[in-house]
Structure formats: C-alpha cells, structure tokens
C-alpha cells in the first residue's frame with residue numbers, strides 16, 4: 001500500500017509514526033479526507049495540515065517541545081509552505097478516543 005501523502009514532509013516531521021494520539025486525530029483531521037500530514041511549527045504554534053486539500057489548522061502552542069530546537073529560518077520556511085493553505089476547522093475522530 002502506498003503512502004498517499006508527501007514524503008518530503010514526512011522526512012521533516014512525522015508525528016503520526018511516533019505519537020499515537022496524533023495518529024488518531026486527537027489534534028484534528030482534514031474534514032475532506034479524515035487524515036493529516038503532520039504538523040509544522042511556526043514559532044511555538046503547531047499547524048497541522050493536509051497537503052492534498054491544502055488546508056491547515058492550529059492545534060495549539062507549545063504542546064510539543066520540538067519548536068524550541070528549530071530555527072527562525074525553519075519557521076519561516078514552514079510559514080511559507082502553509083501560507084497558501086486555507087485555514088479550516090478540523091474534524092475530530094471521536095470513535096478513536098477511549
């Protein structure tokens with residue numbers, strides 16, 4: 001089975017592999033396809049996004065500490081990538097919650 005989302009991004013950040021809460025939609029999912037392509041940090045804010053549908057949503061700030069290890073240049077790159085994405089309200093997969 002092929003992975004239908006951006007390999008480029010997966011190498012950058014891949015929370016869906018490492019964080020089961022993220023993988024199950026705790027932080028929201030694209031309402032159109034029910035998945036996400038991980039998150040990018042912009043400053044302390046974590047922006048989840050769907051590359052297929054070019055949508056994004058902010059899951060909160062300072063929930064994950066990795067933003068502290070990233071540079072301003074990385075955050076600027078993340079911002080540039082997501083600038084063209086539409087901000088939406090995510091769907092939540094309630095059935096996956098205990």
Ligand SMILES: [Zn+2]
Pocket residue numbers: 030031032033034035050051052053054
């Ligand atoms: Zn989508």
